[in-house]
Amino acid sequence: xxxxxxxxxxxxxxxxxxxxxxxxxxxxxxxxxxxxxxxxxxxxxxxxxxxxxxxxxxxxxxxxxxxxxxxxxxxxxxxxxxxxxxxxxxxxxxxxxxxxxxxxxxxxxxxxx
Amino acid sequence: xxxxxxxxxxxxxxxxxxxxxxxxxxxxxxxxxxxxxxxxxxxxxxxxxxxxxxxxxxxxxxxxxxxxxxxxxxxxxxxxxxxxxxxxxxxxxxxxxxxxxxxxxxx
Numbered sequence: 001x002x003x004x005x006x007x008x009x010x011x012x013x014x015x016x017x018x019x020x021x022x023x024x025x026x027x028x029x030x031x032x033x034x035x036x037x038x039x040x041x042x043x044x045x046x047x048x049x050x051x052x053x054x055x056x057x058x059x060x061x062x063x064x065x066x067x068x069x070x071x072x073x074x075x076x077x078x079x080x081x082x083x084x085x086x087x088x089x090x091x092x093x094x095x096x097x098x099x100x101x102x103x104x105x106x107x108x109x110x111x112x113x
Numbered sequence: 114x115x116x117x118x119x120x121x122x123x124x125x126x127x128x129x130x131x132x133x134x135x136x137x138x139x140x141x142x143x144x145x146x147x148x149x150x151x152x153x154x155x156x157x158x159x160x161x162x163x164x165x166x167x168x169x170x171x172x173x174x175x176x177x178x179x180x181x182x183x184x185x186x187x188x189x190x191x192x193x194x195x196x197x198x199x200x201x202x203x204x205x206x207x208x209x210x211x212x213x214x215x216x217x218x219x220x
Contacts, residue, residue: 035209045157045200047209061208062114095156099147099204101168103156 002027006104017084022096024077030054032098034079040092086111119212127220132188134215136201145205
């Protein structure tokens with residue numbers, strides 16, 4: 001059974017970037033597309049994009065194309081989400097998921113000066 | 114992008130009630146629709162995949178139906194532990210899109 005372990009909570013300054021990690025265990029990372037999902041406090045779920053770790057190909061939702069960058073490292077079985085030029089609108093919990101049964105526990109990002 | 118219109122936004126029901134939640138896609142998504150349950154402070158949990166397939170370990174009171182543009186999640190007999198927010202997700206085409214969610218509470 002594949003399991004996803006995400007990095008911890010982040011408190012970051014406006015205008016900076018943050019890189020979140022999602023480590024895969026229980027199966028090979030190349031067996032799945034890895035998706036990332038945003039959830040603002042008290043709000044719904046937004047699909048950010050996905051990466052295919054097999055060939056590093058990516059797909060993004062339009063609104064995240066200049067905000068998010070997805071990468072993967074097969075040697076460490078880890079996928080990454082980098083968020084740039086952070087504003088208060090980026091304050092949220094970010095989940096990695098296969099879109100099936102496997103979800104990370106979520107990583108909270110708070111953007112504040 | 115495919116828009117997913119989920120209804121109702123809020124639902125109050127009693128233990129034992131039959132509950133239905135709907136998602137309507139703005140275009141044909143075949144059967145590429147998943148349903149998730151999210152409890153407060155937790156990650157979403159997959160209930161139903163590909164419109165009508167029950168995920169392993171999920172109680173049989175949950176079921177899904179539909180194809181094309183109209184989909185339904187049914188809870189046949191509501192239990193207290195079903196209090197949560199429910200989301201649909203279309204995975205027919207990029208970008209994937211979620212419904213806005215249905216918050217289910219006990220009456």
